[in-house]
Amino acid sequence: MSDFFFARxxxxxxxxxxxxxxxxxxxxxxxxAIAEGMYLRTSKPVYLDLSKRWxxxxxxxxxxGALSGTVLSFELGLLWPGFMEKAGAIIGMPFSxxxxxxxxxxxFIGVYLYGWNRLSPLMHWLSGLIVAVSGIxxxxxxxxxxxxxxxxxxxxxxxxxxTEIDPIAAMLNxxxxxxxxxxxxxxxxxxxxxxxxVHAFFLRRDRNNLFHRSALGIALVVACVSIPLQILSGxxxxxxxxxxxxxxxxxxxxxxxxxxxxxxxxGGIPNDQTRTTDxxxxxxxxxxxxLADNPGARVVGLEEFPQTNWPNVRIVHWxxxxxxxxxxxxxxxxxxxxxxWWRSRPLAGHPRLLxxxxxxGPLGFVAIETGWIxxxxxxxxxxxxxxxxxxxxxxxxxxxVAPFVVFTALYxxxxxxxxxxxxxxxxxxxxxxxxxxxxxxxx
Amino acid sequence: xxxxxxxxxxxxxLILYALMGGADFGxxxxxxxxxxxxxxxxxxxxxxxxxxxxxANHVWLILVVVLLFTGFPAGFxxxxxxLNIPLTAMLxxxxxxxxxxxxxxxxxxxxxxxxxxxxxxxxxxxxxxFFQGMILGALTTGQIRIVNGQVVTGFFAGWLTSFAxxxxxxxxxxxxxxxxxxxxxxxxxxxxxxxxxRRRALWSGVVLAPIAGVVLLASKQGAPEMYGVSGHSKPAxxxxxxxxxxxxxxxxxxxxxxxxxxxxTQCELAAYDIxxxxxxxxxxxxxx
Numbered sequence: 067m068s069d070f071f072f073a074r075x076x077x078x079x080x081x082x083x084x085x086x087x088x089x090x091x092x093x094x095x096x097x098x099a100i101a102e103g104m105y106l107r108t109s110k111p112v113y114l115d116l117s118k119r120w121x122x123x124x125x126x127x128x129x130x131g132a133l134s135g136t137v138l139s140f141e142l143g144l145l146w147p148g149f150m151e152k153a154g155a156i157i158g159m160p161f162s163x164x165x166x167x168x169x170x171x172x173x174f175i176g177v178y179l180y181g182w183n184r185l186s187p188l189m190h191w192l193s194g195l196i197v198a199v200s201g202i203x204x205x206x207x208x209x210x211x212x213x214x215x216x217x218x219x220x221x222x223x224x225x226x227x228x229t230e231i232d233p234i235a236a237m238l239n240x241x242x243x244x245x246x247x248x249x250x251x252x253x254x255x256x257x258x259x260x261x262x263x264v265h266a267f268f269l270r271r272d273r274n275n276l277f278h279r280s281a282l283g284i285a286l287v288v289a290c291v292s293i294p295l296q297i298l299s300g301x302x303x304x305x306x307x308x309x310x311x312x313x314x315x316x317x318x319x320x321x322x323x324x325x326x327x328x329x330x331x332x333g334g335i336p337n338d339q340t341r342t343t344d345x346x347x348x349x350x351x352x353x354x355x356x357l358a359d360n361p362g363a364r365v366v367g368l369e370e371f372p373q374t375n376w377p378n379v380r381i382v383h384w385x386x387x388x389x390x391x392x393x394x395x396x397x398x399x400x401x402x403x404x405x406x407w408w409r410s411r412p413l414a415g416h417p418r419l420l421x422x423x424x425x426x427g428p429l430g431f432v433a434i435e436t437g438w439i440x441x442x443x444x445x446x447x448x449x450x451x452x453x454x455x456x457x458x459x460x461x462x463x464x465x466x467v468a469p470f471v472v473f474t475a476l477y478x479x480x481x482x483x484x485x486x487x488x489x490x491x492x493x494x495x496x497x498x499x500x501x502x503x504x505x506x507x508x509x
Numbered sequence: 510x511x512x513x514x515x516x517x518x519x520x521x522x523l524i525l526y527a528l529m530g531g532a533d534f535g536x537x538x539x540x541x542x543x544x545x546x547x548x549x550x551x552x553x554x555x556x557x558x559x560x561x562x563x564x565a566n567h568v569w570l571i572l573v574v575v576l577l578f579t580g581f582p583a584g585f586x587x588x589x590x591x592l593n594i595p596l597t598a599m600l601x602x603x604x605x606x607x608x609x610x611x612x613x614x615x616x617x618x619x620x621x622x623x624x625x626x627x628x629x630x631x632x633x634x635x636x637x638x639f640f641q642g643m644i645l646g647a648l649t650t651g652q653i654r655i656v657n658g659q660v661v662t663g664f665f666a667g668w669l670t671s672f673a674x675x676x677x678x679x680x681x682x683x684x685x686x687x688x689x690x691x692x693x694x695x696x697x698x699x700x701x702x703x704x705x706x707r708r709r710a711l712w713s714g715v716v717l718a719p720i721a722g723v724v725l726l727a728s729k730q731g732a733p734e735m736y737g738v739s740g741h742s743k744p745a746x747x748x749x750x751x752x753x754x755x756x757x758x759x760x761x762x763x764x765x766x767x768x769x770x771x772x773x774t775q776c777e778l779a780a781y782d783i784x785x786x787x788x789x790x791x792x793x794x795x796x797x
Contacts (some may be wrong), residue, residue, distance in 0.1 A: 074622045136567050144597060147589050165572050469597050477606070
């Protein structure tokens with residue numbers, strides 16, 4: 067296998083690792099700020115305990131995210147110098163802004179963690195809010211840089227050189243809005259369901275534990291509010307991708323032929339040779355309806371593009387289907403939880419729902435990972451869509467397999483450390499059953 | 510003009526990284542070198558000093574990288590290609606050190622595994638700044654050449670020279686000195702500990718002087734342009750393209766070297782520098 071393959075693998079592995087912590091770094095501060103806000107309003111000590119425990123976990127996750135983010139800022143150049151040479155000046159601005167957001171987040175996480183007894187309760191809560199907001203902005207800036215790779219704007223191409231660079235236009239490129247919306251909501255969905263799963267797990271054995279009941283309530287509210295919005299933003303994303311990157315959309319839908327009244331293909335085995343998707347479940351006119359609100363609309367297929375400009379159709383299509391399935395499963399779970407809540411029954415007294423929530427814990431992250439595979443693999447063979455091919459950006463450095471293996475091993479190792487530490491944190495919290503009375507989960 | 514502005518900001522970020530991040534690395538070194546009856550308390554003082562700031566200090570390094578690729582994209586691409594190996598080694602050091610620190614800092618129990626993590630932390634604190642000094646040194650050797658956007662001097666140019674190695678050792682010494690000075694100020698409430706760190710600061714300062722001398726001597730052969738900065742203008746024939754790409758880095762290095770070279774007089778200044786920068790970030794630690 068080539069150095070190019072390993073360079074792509076190392077980048078994919080680093081991003082796949084980092085994005086988990088980046089998403090939790092956006093979602094967790096919101097949860098802890100909500101918990102502390104509940105404490106300020108109700109003065110119930112359980113909420114104070116909750117925000118303290120969550121902030122400890124957040125600190126660990128944030129530290130790992132900071133670390134893997136530092137590595138990524140170097141890897142951009144170490145693996146893709148050809149890309150950075152041309153694009154560095156254009157995407158520098160969102161990265162600089164991200165630096166400021168990250169710095170703010172880092173400082174206020176410090177203030178939050180070490181300032182419990184120093185600041186007034188209101189100021190302390192505000193510092194938590196600043197962490198949450200700067201985390202969101204940090205994510206937004208980085209995602210606009212990725213959006214630029216998908217929908218390059220803000221420059222003119224003269225003799226293979228980028229001129230008349232306008233960094234603001236580059237940042238506000240046509241793909242920014244949908245990517246930013248979809249990623250930010252994804253962070254809330256994934257964090258909400260993952261945290262809900264952890265606390266649901268403990269509630270199965272100890273349904274009256276007040277700590278876990280309060281935690282489950284807050285996490286589920288965040289998850290259940292975000293998931294329907296996320297489905298809507300996903301619909302919007304698909305329409306924008308169809309407009310900006312029709313080849314990517316065709317690969318997502320495994321749609322080889324251009325047709326009017328295109329069916330929506332689910333699953334199946336895309337076959338580039340025969341240009342068919344075998345064994346797929348087809349919903350007649352579904353794709354046309356989804357993309358254009360018109361069952362007879364014309365949808366462009368992969369056949370319109372030279373095969374050398376196709377992404378890997380199988381990976382993109384299957385990842386896309388997996389992401390959508392995970393999203394739909396979470397939506398169903400949110401509806402179920404909402405139904406039980408609406409009928410004023412405590413969720414903790416519903417063992418089957420708790421089991422389902424535990425099982426659904428990883429779904430948000432499955433959706434994030436597969437969603438990014440759709441974005442990134444779907445952009446191939448381009449590193450800057452339609453402008454620069456990925457293979458022309460890779461480092462001339464030989465032996466990339468070595469850093470790939472080393473960093474993969476380091477990250478696996480780091481993942482074990484994180485799981486170990488978070489488990490210890492949780493086992494400390496799983497104290498004796500607390501009083502039953504005070505709180506129902508929809509507090 | 511714009512390039513100069515970016516270079517000035519890079520210089521500031523790099524100085525801040527050296528002063529604050531450097532002190533973190535130095536803290537890790539003194540953690541590994543903690544000896545005597547107060548070793549445990551020394552380690553505690555170090556952990557308390559580093560704890561709240563180390564994540565924030567990453568930002569200065571990231572800022573240097575971002576400014577470099579925004580202002581000097583071709584230079585960045587060349588640097589990342591020519592110095593791929595030491596940069597990767599430095600990154601591995603950063604990840605190991607970070608992992609060890611996370612484990613130590615966020616694990617409540619103290620047992621045998623903790624001790625192993627401390628060793629990883631200490632060793633990585635030595636390796637990482639060594640590679641950083643080496644990388645900065647390599648950039649100033651003038652051995653890395655870029656022709657038509659391609660690095661033509663391979664992957665081993667510059668960083669294996671004696672000058673670059675001397676720079677690596679110098680960075681180690683400088684960071685150890687900075688950290689000890691800083692810890693002296695941070696342990697005012699514990700006179701015996703303060704005395705420990707004061708002695709470490711003085712000794713590392715004494716050791717740093719001859720190292721700085723070696724760097725200066727090695728630069729005559731190893732980095733002639735660098736050596737000539739103080740005297741007359743740089744050789745105009747070659748390197749013009751190169752210097753325009755790397756001028757930011759070179760300027761940073763010059764300031765950094767100057768900062769350390771006459772450390773006797775700068776000792777107090779360095780302490781106040783670090784204290785000024787560090788104090789407002791460290792403040793929350795006092796109540797922990």
